[in-house]
Amino acid sequence: MLNNWNLLSEDLQLILSREAMRRAMEAVATQAESLAGEMEVGRLADRGGVDALRLLAAVMRVNGDDMGGPSGQA
Secondary structure (H helix, E strand, O other): OOOOHHHOOHHHHHHHHHHHHHHHHHHHHHHHHHHHHHHHOOOOOOOOHHHHHHHHHHHHHHHHHOOOOOOOOO
16 A cells, blocks of 8 residues: 555546545535434424525535546545
């Protein structure tokens, strides 16, 4: 296993970075959707957050899709 980031080519570093960012954005979007769902069914107090969370999820996903570059199994 390669244990030094600097030994990777710049192209591979970019691919891995983009994929990591895409996965992080999807994780945040998924959590926002989950929280919104919990609020809708009454398990969490809704203080106007459902729409904001769904907007955050949508923005994260759109921005993730717009990152460009290859994505796949990194």
